[in-house]
Every structure is written in C-alpha cells, then in structure tokens.
Amino acid sequence: MFKLRDISIRNKLILMQVFTSVVVFGIVFGVFIITDINFYKQRKVDSMISLAQVIGTNSISSIQFHDPESVKVMLAELHTVAPEIIHAGITNKKGQVFASYSKNKADSFKIPVLNGRAFSFKGEQQLFVSNPIVSNNEIIGKVFLEVQLTEIQEIKQYKFDLAFILLLVALVFSFIIALMVQSYISNRLLNLVYAMKKVGKTGEYSKPLEEGGKDEIATLIQAFNKLMEEIKESQKKKDEFIGIASHELKTPLTSIKGYVEMLNVLEQEQPKKQFVEKTLSNITKLERLVKDLLDVSKIQSGQLQLDIKEFNIDELLDETISAAQMVSGTHQIERKDHPDNKMIYGDRQRIEQVLMNLLSNAIKYSPGENKVIVDSEKTDKELIIKIRDYGIGVPKEERSIIFERFYRTKGISVHISGFGLGLYISRDIINRHYGKIWVESADKGSIFYFSLPLKHSLTTQQKEA
Amino acid sequence: MHKILVVDDDLDILSLVQVILSMNNFTVEAISRWEDIDTKMAEFKPNLVLLDVMLSGADGRDICKNLQTQEKTKHIPVVLFSANPEMGKYIKDCMARDFVPKPFEMAQLLKTVNTYVN
Numbered sequence: 151m152f153k154l155r156d157i158s159i160r161n162k163l164i165l166m167q168v169f170t171s172v173v174v175f176g177i178v179f180g181v182f183i184i185t186d187i188n189f190y191k192q193r194k195v196d197s198m199i200s201l202a203q204v205i206g207t208n209s210i211s212s213i214q215f216h217d218p219e220s221v222k223v224m225l226a227e228l229h230t231v232a233p234e235i236i237h238a239g240i241t242n243k244k245g246q247v248f249a250s251y252s253k254n255k256a257d258s259f260k261i262p263v264l265n266g267r268a269f270s271f272k273g274e275q276q277l278f279v280s281n282p283i284v285s286n287n288e289i290i291g292k293v294f295l296e297v298q299l300t301e302i303q304e305i306k307q308y309k310f311d312l313a314f315i316l317l318l319v320a321l322v323f324s325f326i327i328a329l330m331v332q333s334y335i336s337n338r339l340l341n342l343v344y345a346m347k348k349v350g351k352t353g354e355y356s357k358p359l360e361e362g363g364k365d366e367i368a369t370l371i372q373a374f375n376k377l378m379e380e381i382k383e384s385q386k387k388k389d390e391f392i393g394i395a396s397h398e399l400k401t402p403l404t405s406i407k408g409y410v411e412m413l414n415v416l417e418q419e420q421p422k423k424q425f426v427e428k429t430l431s432n433i434t435k436l437e438r439l440v441k442d443l444l445d446v447s448k449i450q451s452g453q454l455q456l457d458i459k460e461f462n463i464d465e466l467l468d469e470t471i472s473a474a475q476m477v478s479g480t481h482q483i484e485r486k487d488h489p490d491n492k493m494i495y496g497d498r499q500r501i502e503q504v505l506m507n508l509l510s511n512a513i514k515y516s517p518g519e520n521k522v523i524v525d526s527e528k529t530d531k532e533l534i535i536k537i538r539d540y541g542i543g544v545p546k547e548e549r550s551i552i553f554e555r556f557y558r559t560k561g562i563s564v565h566i567s568g569f570g571l572g573l574y575i576s577r578d579i580i581n582r583h584y585g586k587i588w589v590e591s592a593d594k595g596s597i598f599y600f601s602l603p604l605k606h607s608l609t610t611q612q613k614e615a
Numbered sequence: 616m617h618k619i620l621v622v623d624d625d626l627d628i629l630s631l632v633q634v635i636l637s638m639n640n641f642t643v644e645a646i647s648r649w650e651d652i653d654t655k656m657a658e659f660k661p662n663l664v665l666l667d668v669m670l671s672g673a674d675g676r677d678i679c680k681n682l683q684t685q686e687k688t689k690h691i692p693v694v695l696f697s698a699n700p701e702m703g704k705y706i707k708d709c710m711a712r713d714f715v716p717k718p719f720e721m722a723q724l725l726k727t728v729n730t731y732v733n
Contacts, residue, residue, distance in 0.1 A: 393699065397669055400698030404718040405627040411721045412634065437718055441700075457704050499703075 160336035167328035179313035202281035225251035237296035456497040464489035507572040516541025620661035668697035676709035683710035
C-alpha cells in the first residue's frame with residue numbers, strides 16, 4: 151500500500167511544493183475566471199438594458215397610436231444590430247403582447263417571468279431583460295429581450311485554456327525550484343546520514359560535522375556532534391578502563407605463568423610434574439580468554455586497529471600450522487596448496503590470530519578425527535583461505551549466528567570448552583581487512599573460508615575510509 | 616657473560632625475569648624504579664636493557680627514546696615488554712629493537728634476548 155512516510159524527504163518536499171503551488175495558482179486562476187465572467191455578464195446586462203431603453207423610447211408613439219407594425223419593423227432591425235437577441239417583445243399597459251420579434255421564425259415570443267426584476271439569467275447562456283416604457287410618468291408598457299450568450303462559452307473556454315497553460319508553466323517552475331531547495335535540504339540530511347553510517351562502521355567519533363546554517367538541520371547536526379563528543383568521552387573512559395584492566399589482569403598472569411613454567415623445567419618428579427603441566431595448560435587457556443575479552447572490548451569501542459604491512463602469507467600459514475600442530479597431539483594438519491610466497495597487505499599478527507582460531511576450532515570440533523586440511527586459492531582480486539575439518543559440522547540454521555558474540559554451538563554431546571569469542575573476533579578482523587569470512591558444510595565436518603583482498607583494493611579502500 | 620638490565624615496577628615479574636635470565640647464564644641487574652636507570656646504566660654497563668612500558672610515573676617508550684638518543688647509551692639495544700600488545704606498534708617510533716608481550720613464554724623471552732646480545 152502507498153504510504154506517505156515511505157516517500158523520501160526529498161520527494162516529499164518536491165511533492166509539497168508542487169502541490170501547494172498548484173492549489174494556490176488554481177485558486178487564483180479560478181477567482182480570476184469567475185470575476186472576469188461576472189464582469190462580462192454585468193456588461194452584457196447593462197448594454198441590453200440600454201438597448202431595451204432605446205427600444206422603449208422609440209416605441210412610445212407607436213404604442214400611443216396603436217401602431218404595432220412600425221414597432222415590428224424596428225424590432226426586425228435587431229437581426230443585424232444585436233444578433234445575440236433571439237426574442238424581443240413589447241407589451242402594453244395590460245401586459246398583452248403589443249409587438250414581438252423572433253430571430254428564429256419557427257418559435258415565437260413568450261413573455262418571460264421576471265417577478266419584477268430588471269434582468270434574470272436562465273442557466274449560463276440565457277439572459278432575460280425587461281425595461282418599462284415610461285411616458286409622462288406613466289408606465290405604458292414593457293420591453294422584453296431574450297439574449298443568447300453564446301460568447302460566454304467561448305470566453306470561458308479561452309480563459310480555462312489560458313489558466314491551464316499558466317498552471318503548467320507554474321508547475322514546471324515550482325518543480326525546478328523545489329528540486330533546487332530539496333537538494334540543498336536533503337543533501338545535508340544525507341550527509342548527516344552518511345556521517346552516522348561511517349561512525350557506526352568505523353567507530354571514529356573524532357570528526358565533527360559542519361553545521362552549515364542555523365536551521366533545524368543545523369540543530370540536528372549540532373545534536374549529532376554533541377552526541378559524538380559524549381560518545382568520544384565515554385569511549386575514552388572505556389579505553390582507559392581497558393588499558394588498566396589489560397595491565398592489571400595480565401601482570402599477575404605473567405608472574406604466574408613464568409613461575410609455573412620455571413617449575414615445569416625444574417620439577418621432574420611424578421605426579422608433581424603432571425600437576426604443574428595441568429596448571430600450565432590452564433594458565434594458557436586463561437591467558438587466551440583474557441586476550442579474547444580484551445579484544446572484544448576493543449572491537450566494541452572501535453579501538454581494534456590494524457597495523458597494515460606487506461607480508462608473506464605462505465610463510466605465516468606454515469608458521470601457524472606448525473604452532474597449532476605442536477599443541478595438538480591428535481590431529482594432523484595438512485597443507486593442500488603449494489606455497490609460492492604470496493605477498494599480501496594486512497595485519498600479520500591479527501591474521502595469525504584468525505588462522506589460529508580457525509585451526510584450533512577445527513581440532514576442537516572434530517573429536518575422534520585426525521585430520522585438518524588447509525588450502526588456499528588466489529584470484530585476481532582476493533586470496534581465499536580454506537580450513538576443512540571432518541568433525542561435527544555446522545547446521546544450516548547456525549551458519550550465520552556462529553559469528554556472533556558468545557555464541558556456542560548447541561546440541562553437541564561432547565563438552566567443548568570456550569567462550570564463543572573466537573569467531574566473533576575473527577570476523578571483525580577479516581571485516582576490517584575488507585575481506586569476508588563464512589562457513590560451508592561438507593559431507594562430513596565443515597569448511598571455514600576467509601578472503602583477503604589483494605594489495606590494491608585494501609590500500610585504496612583504506613584511503614577512502 | 617652478557618649483562619642485562621631489567622626495569623619493571625612489578626617486583627614479582629622483576630624477580631621472575633631475573634631468575635629466568637640468571638638460570639640461562641646472563642648477569643642480571645633488576646631495578647623497579649625507573650628513576651635509577653641512568654645511574655645503573657653508567658655503573659652496570661649492560662649489553663641489553665629489558666624495559667617495561669607501563670611504569671608507574673613514566674612511559675617506557677619515552678625512557679627508551681631517551682636512552683637511544685644519548686651518546687653514552689645509544690649503542691645498547693633496548694627491548695620493550697608490556698601487558699598491552701598494542702605497544703608493539705611503537706617500537707620503531709621509540710627506537711626499541713623489539714617487543715615482548717606479557718604474559719610471555721620463557722622460550723620466547725630467551726630467544727628475543729639472545730637475538731640482540733649476540
């Protein structure tokens with residue numbers, strides 16, 4: 151259904167202005183036409199009354215001498231003098247027809263009913279005029295004229311045509327003006343929307359928008375700038391908190407980890423050694439968790455920034471695979487593609503984090519299996535990395551939500567530890583590289599993909615951003 | 616034996632690093648007050664400085680830059696370490712050689728230290 155609120159402000163403004171000018175011009179032209187026609191009618195009435203007076207005056211003697219023939223001759227002259235008169239008649243003192251004239255021979259003169267008025271209109275086109283014939287202060291008869299106002303229709307038509315053309319011209323002008331005005335208004339609104347979107351996407355709250363005037367839009371922009379300022383302020387506080395939390399959480403963790411690592415080196419006696427090893431592996435988990443939580447805070451406050459440099463992605467793949475291999479005693483990670491020292495632009499450390507996340511997920515979610523396959527594919531525009539496991543897979547309905555924060559897959563019988571942050575962080579990192587991350591199901595298990603644009607696109611997009 | 620000066624305001628980490636490095640045949644001096652760094656540099660003449668970034672009352676990056684611009688100490692490599700991994704981005708700006716994020720692994724710390732003393 152058509153809804154007014156669904157039309158853009160730009161179109162609303164145009165519509166409003168065009169509608170207003172059509173209404174205003176319509177009323178003006180309407181009044182103009184009506185006045186003009188009334189004026190025309192008045193003139194016609196006046197001239198007919200004068201004519202009736204003349205006829206009356208000229209008929210006085212004929213009436214007094216009972217000579218209707220001479221009056222008839224005079225009335226017949228009307229055929230040429232005033233062709234719009236179709237009937238004319240003169241009555242005597244008693245109200246009987248004394249003499250009459252009909253333009254059309256077929257019909258005859260009838261005394262019109264005027265109820266004492268000097269003139270009367272019947273419809274738009276018929277005018278009846280009556281005028282008394284006075285001699286020596288005595289009414290001795292009346293002149294009646296019936297006039298056909300054929301012209302009025304033509305005049306009306308002409309006025310309407312003219313008004314219509316003028317209305318069209320006004321319409322075009324108001325449309326052009328509306329177009330100019332709206333582009334000024336809606337451009338500023340659209341600029342604001344663009345700025346809002348940009349802030350939403352990049353999380354940069356630093357640049358205030360130019361107000362450009364003192365109207366409502368300027369007030370809106372002002373409010374937006376104020377809001378940005380407040381967000382910036384609270385962001386700053388949050389950043390400080392993250393900084394402190396990061397430091398305060400990691401400092402004791404550093405000591406714990408370091409001393410337990412030393413114990414691990416020194417302690418050779420079982421079961422003490424085993425206890426130390428268990429402690430150490432849990433410290434590593436805790437450390438990862440702290441890092442992930444801090445990363446999430448950074449992502450949310452728009453503080454996760456990339457350190458973009460050119461690096462060898464094949465080298466990084468190999469390094470990450472062997473690091474993941476070292477931790478996993480159960481799975482064999484194979485590389486299917488041929489490393490050829492592909493160079494890409496990106497944040498090496500962050501891409502490593504994504505790779506590590508995906509590899510450890512692949513291992514974690516394929517208990518009882520022993521294989522993970524890494525593959526890559528290079529196109530003109532991008533590099534796609536694939537990580538395939540033969541595990542429990544991702545149900546179709548979960549494919550988009552697994553990248554949400556704190557999302558944990560449901561309905562698995564085995565307990566798999568984790569906070570549900572890895573894929574959320576990975577997605578953010580890949581998005582910031584203007585790449586994509588997604589998952590597809592295989593016959594058994596799942597394939598995680600992520601794409602990274604090659605040099606050109608990343609650097610130009612970054613400049614734009 | 617290579618001499619290493621460790622600066623960190625957390626005493627536990629300070630002694631941890633001291634123990635790790637001593638066990639691996641380094642001569643270590645550890646200080647928790649950054650104000651003492653100049654005297655210690657002159658007195659101890661280390662081969663490498665391991666410097667925390669977030670010190671109470673000072674920024675390790677400024678101290679590092681200061682050391683690297685002074686005639687007497689500019690030849691001594693400085694490695695920064697911090698609980699804030701973002702600090703790794705600033706090593707070029709403050710003329711540090713490398714960065715070790717906290718918490719670190721023993722092997723990682725030793726590898727980095729060995730790279731710059733040899």
